[in-house]
Amino acid sequence: MNETLLRAARGRTVPFTPVWIMRQAGRYLPEYRALRKGRTMLQVLHNPDLAAAITLMPLRRFELDAAIIFYDILPPLRGMGLDLTFVPGRGPVLADPLRTTKQIDRLRVPPATEAMPEVLETIRRVKPELHVPLIGFAGAPFTLASYAIEGGYSRTFLRTKRMMASEPAAWDRLMMKLMAVAADLLQEQVDAGVDCVQVFDSWAGALGPADYRRYVAPYTRRLFKRLGALNVPVIHFSTGTAGTLEYLVQAGGDVIGVDWRIGLDAARRIAQRPVMGNLDPAALFAPWRELRARTDELLQSAGPRGHIFNLGHGILPETPLDNVRRLVDYVHEKTQGDA
Amino acid sequence: MNETLLRAARGRTVPFTPVWIMRQAGRYLPEYRALRKGRTMLQVLHNPDLAAAITLMPLRRFELDAAIIFYDILPPLRGMGLDLTFVPGRGPVLADPLRTTKQIDRLRVPPATEAMPEVLETIRRVKPELHVPLIGFAGAPFTLASYAIEGGYSRTFLRTKRMMASEPAAWDRLMMKLMAVAADLLQEQVDAGVDCVQVFDSWAGALGPADYRRYVAPYTRRLFKRLGALNVPVIHFSTGTAGTLEYLVQAGGDVIGVDWRIGLDAARRIAQRPVMGNLDPAALFAPWRELRARTDELLQSAGPRGHIFNLGHGILPETPLDNVRRLVDYVHEKTQGDA
Numbered sequence: 160m161n162e163t164l165l166r167a168a169r170g171r172t173v174p175f176t177p178v179w180i181m182r183q184a185g186r187y188l189p190e191y192r193a194l195r196k197g198r199t200m201l202q203v204l205h206n207p208d209l210a211a212a213i214t215l216m217p218l219r220r221f222e223l224d225a226a227i228i229f230y231d232i233l234p235p236l237r238g239m240g241l242d243l244t245f246v247p248g249r250g251p252v253l254a255d256p257l258r259t260t261k262q263i264d265r266l267r268v269p270p271a272t273e274a275m276p277e278v279l280e281t282i283r284r285v286k287p288e289l290h291v292p293l294i295g296f297a298g299a300p301f302t303l304a305s306y307a308i309e310g311g312y313s314r315t316f317l318r319t320k321r322m323m324a325s326e327p328a329a330w331d332r333l334m335m336k337l338m339a340v341a342a343d344l345l346q347e348q349v350d351a352g353v354d355c356v357q358v359f360d361s362w363a364g365a366l367g368p369a370d371y372r373r374y375v376a377p378y379t380r381r382l383f384k385r386l387g388a389l390n391v392p393v394i395h396f397s398t399g400t401a402g403t404l405e406y407l408v409q410a411g412g413d414v415i416g417v418d419w420r421i422g423l424d425a426a427r428r429i430a431q432r433p434v435m436g437n438l439d440p441a442a443l444f445a446p447w448r449e450l451r452a453r454t455d456e457l458l459q460s461a462g463p464r465g466h467i468f469n470l471g472h473g474i475l476p477e478t479p480l481d482n483v484r485r486l487v488d489y490v491h492e493k494t495q496g497d498a
Numbered sequence: 499m500n501e502t503l504l505r506a507a508r509g510r511t512v513p514f515t516p517v518w519i520m521r522q523a524g525r526y527l528p529e530y531r532a533l534r535k536g537r538t539m540l541q542v543l544h545n546p547d548l549a550a551a552i553t554l555m556p557l558r559r560f561e562l563d564a565a566i567i568f569y570d571i572l573p574p575l576r577g578m579g580l581d582l583t584f585v586p587g588r589g590p591v592l593a594d595p596l597r598t599t600k601q602i603d604r605l606r607v608p609p610a611t612e613a614m615p616e617v618l619e620t621i622r623r624v625k626p627e628l629h630v631p632l633i634g635f636a637g638a639p640f641t642l643a644s645y646a647i648e649g650g651y652s653r654t655f656l657r658t659k660r661m662m663a664s665e666p667a668a669w670d671r672l673m674m675k676l677m678a679v680a681a682d683l684l685q686e687q688v689d690a691g692v693d694c695v696q697v698f699d700s701w702a703g704a705l706g707p708a709d710y711r712r713y714v715a716p717y718t719r720r721l722f723k724r725l726g727a728l729n730v731p732v733i734h735f736s737t738g739t740a741g742t743l744e745y746l747v748q749a750g751g752d753v754i755g756v757d758w759r760i761g762l763d764a765a766r767r768i769a770q771r772p773v774m775g776n777l778d779p780a781a782l783f784a785p786w787r788e789l790r791a792r793t794d795e796l797l798q799s800a801g802p803r804g805h806i807f808n809l810g811h812g813i814l815p816e817t818p819l820d821n822v823r824r825l826v827d828y829v830h831e832k833t834q835g836d837a
Contacts, residue, residue, distance in 0.1 A: 317780050317814060324784035364738075367758035367778055367810075369795055399703075402740030402760030419706035421741030439706055441656050447664035456708055471706075475656060 161291045165226045165354060168392035168414045170465040171431050176458065176494035177224035178487050179294070182473035183217040184229045187480070190216055200245035204231060214285045214293075220480070221487045224286065225292045225355070226446040228348075230278050232298030232359050235340050236307055238274025239266045245457075249311070256310030258318070260329035268339050271347040278344075282351040292355050294394075296349030298361035300337035300378040307333075312316025316365040323374040334378040342385040349389045356386065357394040357416070363407060364418075371403045374498075376410045382410025394435055398472050404429045418471030424460040433465035440470045443478045447485055454489060463497035500630045503564045504693060507731035507753045509772050509804040515797065515833040516563035517826050518633070521812035522556040523568045526819070529555055541586035543570060546619040553624045553632075559819070560826045564631045564694070565624065567687075569617050571637030571698050574679050575646055577613025578605045588650070594815040595649035596655070599668035607678050610686040617683075631694050633733075634687030638699035639676035639717045646672075655704045658712035662713040673717040681724040688728045696733040696755070697721065700811075702746060703738025703757075710742045715749045722750025733774055737811050743768045757810030763799040772804035777825075779809045782817045786824055791826060 164177040185191060191213055195203060203209050213229040233251050237243045242254040257263055272279065286293055298306075305319045306312075313319070323330045345356045363375060379395075386393045395412025399423035407432050408415055416435035417426045419442075426434050442453050458468075468490045474483070503516040524530060527755055534542060542548050552568040570588050576582045581593040596602055612620065625632055637645075644658045645651075652658070662669045684695045685786055702714060718734075725732045734751025740760035747769050755774035756765045758781075765773050781792050797807075807829045813822070 161596060284657070315814060317783065320778065321783045324781070325550045364759060365777075368761045369792065399738055399759065401742075402764065420703060420738065425741065437706075439655060439659065439709070440658035442663070444660045446655065449663045453708065459735045475654060488592035 160223060160289075164292050164467060165392060167465060167467050168355060168394070172439055172464060174495065175491045176461075176463070176466055176468050176497070178468040178490045179223050179225040179227065180217070180474050180483070181227075181470055182215045183221075183223060183227065183475065186476040187474050187478040187483075188216055188220070199445050200231070201234075201243075201470065202232060204229070205277045207277055207284055210277070210281040211288075212285040214281065215288060218289075218291070219301040221484055222491065223291065223487060226289055227294040227296065228278060228281055228285065228353070229359075230281070230296070232296065232303065232361075233306060234275060234278070235271075235344055236303060238269050238271075239336065239340060240446070241266075241307060251306060251311055253310045256318075257307045257322075257333070260326055263333045263336075266333070266336050268336050271340075271344040273458060275344065279347055279351040282348060282353055286352040293353045294355045294357055295353030296357040296359060297341040297344045297346060297348075299358050299363070300334045300382065301366075301375045302360050302362045303337045303341070304330075304333055305365070307337075307363050316362065318338070320366075320370070323370070328474065330374065333376075338378045338382045342382055346389060347387060349391055353391065355392045355394065356389070357396055358382065358386075358412065360395070360397040360407070363397040363403070366403065368403045368406060371406050376406055377408040379407070386411075394467075396435070401425070407460075408432075414467060416469065420471070422460050423457060423466070427462065427465075434461065435469050437471040440472055440475045440478070443470075443474070443482045443486065445482075447482060450482055450486065451489060454486060455493070458490070458493060463494065495497050499628075500563060503631050503806060504731060506804060506806050507694060507733070507772055510558045511803065513834065514830045515805055515807050515836070518562050518564040518566065519556070519813050519826075519828045520809050520820070522560075522566065523552045524813065525815040526813050526822075527555055527559070535584040539570070540573075540582075543568070543573060544616045545796040546616055546623055549616070549620040550627075553620065554627060557573040557628075557630070560823055561830065562630065562826060565628055566633040566635065566696075567617060567620055567624065567692070569620070569635070571626075571635065571642065571700075572583050572645060573614060573617070574610075574636065574683055575642060576674070576725070577608050577610075578679060580646060582604075590645060590650055592646060592649045592652060595657075595662075595801040596646045596672070599665055602668050602672045602675075605672070607675050610679075610683040614683065617704050618686055621687060621692055632692045633694045633696055634684060634692030635696040636683045636687075636699060638697045638702070639673045639721065640682065640705075640714045641699050641701045641740070642676045642680070643669075643672055644701050644704070646676075655701065661707075662709070669713060673713075681721055681824040684725060685728060688730055692730065694731045694733065695725065695728070696735055697725075697751065697818040699734070699736040699746070702736040702742070705742065705743045707745060710745050716747055718746070718749040725750075733806075735774070740764070747771070753806060755808065757823045759810070761799050762796060762805070766801065766804075772806065773800065774806040774808050776808070776810040779811055779814045779817070782809075782813070782821045782825065786821060789821055789825065790828060793825060794832070797829070797832060802833065803809075
């Protein structure tokens with residue numbers, strides 16, 4: 160197996176900087192769009208044959224150094240009793256968002272083996288096909304809570320922030336349940352065969368430092384503590400957290416994943432451990448010369464060791480495939496023999 | 499006149515920390531909603547009697563230390579030839595967004611006296627009524643460009659980023675035109691009587707450090723250089739810029755306005771000049787005890803001098819008015835005699 164990603168995640172020397180791409184198994188691939196035709200998101204997520212096939216798609220096209228299971232951070236909310244659907248053109252929608260403490264107390268915490276056997280089956284099917292590490296993942300408690308409370312994506316996160324400030328006891332119970340669900344899911348994913356896990360706290364950047372420390376860090380820290388027992392590298396990913404990164408780092412993670420709104424040199428200085436990122440997904444729409452120049456700058460600011468190359472957030476649907484291929488090959492070429 | 503805000507903007511000693519609130523003349527006020535009934539946004543913006551009345555509304559309710567003209571950053575785009583409307587529930591929409599270099603070359607740069615006489619008239623009407631400084635404002639070139647290119651608010655700013663990377667010469671012409679329009683508008687606002695101006699680069703936080711430096715800073719710097727001749731304090735405001743703040747500061751501004759996603763202590767350390775901000779607008783929905791505790795923390799991290807208290811972004815529509823009143827009074831009380 161090509162273990163470059165796992166070595167980089169541990170801060171070891173690597174033959175080249177490993178590359179993977181958030182949402183690499185997704186909508187920018189024509190073969191993915193073809194497979195999705197006439198099927199809902201949940202039908203595909205919950206079909207291990209299809210999910211395994213999708214997981215492998217990007218590896219057929221590009222020399223990626225990891226696979227990531229085709230899944231989503233939100234299905235665990237269904238197992239807890241929430242009514243999740245993915246509405247085309249709008250994204251995830253929860254029909255009965257959490258608005259009362261009673262709803263929070265009714266949330267179940269079922270084991271992943273019972274609530275999400277499909278994703279574990281997907282892992283078992285895809286694993287033997289791979290020559291690169293397989294990444295599993297889960298949503299962090301705050302990001303899951305924000306979807307559960309807002310009912311979908313939000314620009315202001317107002318209801319979530321109101322709940323944490325106004326109902327701190329209920330917030331604590333909710334975050335503890337979400338933490339337990341995420342910890343169990345990741346444990347089961349590792350048992351099923353993943354080599355590395357990523358915790359997505361994608362919306363942690365909505366909060367200021369004081370709120371993050373008070374209402375989020377205690378749960379994230381507890382989650383990372385439990386993940387420490389898994390013996391696989393753990394990536395802690397978020398976006399928009401340039402102003403709170405030191406507190407996210409304190410909460411845990413072997414690798415800190417950041418978006419493009421912070422320089423990787425600054426991120427490394429704050430993290431004092433390996434980092435992942437952080438090309439702006441929009442940069443893939445630039446002419447290749449321009450994209451290459453940005454990639455050079457990025458690699459320069461990251462340094463040769465303890466860096467996993469990735470985008471700063473998910474690849475965008477209409478991304479030109481040629482640029483993806485060139486980018487992946489260029490990162491390998493350019494960093495060959497660096498560390 | 500209560501000159502506390504102007505003194506704080508210059509870093510001088512103040513009898514208390516001055517307070518104003520972004521969008522203080524806006525939708526959270528029932529008297530504003532009543533006045534807007536049956537009138538479009540543009541009808542109100544372009545009626546100096548109504549705009550002056552709205553500007554004064556929040557001052558009747560709260561002990562604010564500044565007024566800000568009721569206006570918007572986008573009307574200058576109409577003067578340049580773009581078709582702007584405000585769609586209820588959706589926000590600003592440009593019917594013919596900039597997608598070609600030809601469209602950019604057709605944009606006019608009319609003087610503000612000709613294209614926006616109403617806002618200047620609003621200033622002349624409201625000024626004699628005030629015992630506090632009046633703040634004028636304009637959108638920064640990047641934020642205006644993003645609306646003009648995307649056609650409205652965007653989550654990814656993909657078209658804007660693609661234009662800057664793919665059509666650098668057209669991007670330069672566009673940014674120069676927007677810079678000229680903003681500089682002239684602010685000059686005329688000062689001539690009409692405003693005591694302070696704010697440049698809103700609200701969406702600068704969409705960019706990483708390299709993009710900001712290459713595609714935005716040269717124009718912002720030029721704008722601030724021209725504003726230096728106005729002899730009023732200039733506030734440079736943005737959101738989500740914790741990771742790029744040093745470059746925004748280098749571009750200019752007497753006061754640096756930031757949102758809540760960076761601690762004010764960190765912002766001051768980077769800015770080395772007075773700062774404005776930065777309470778999360780969502781904090782106003784918390785119980786008063788909680789809101790007061792956050793306000794204490796915020797004042798602590800800001801220090802007693804060179805701080806203008808504000809929210810980190812515009813006040814939200816359903817904000818409880820009682821909390822606004824308590825907040826404004828509390829900041830005054832708590833900081834009395836500090837510096």
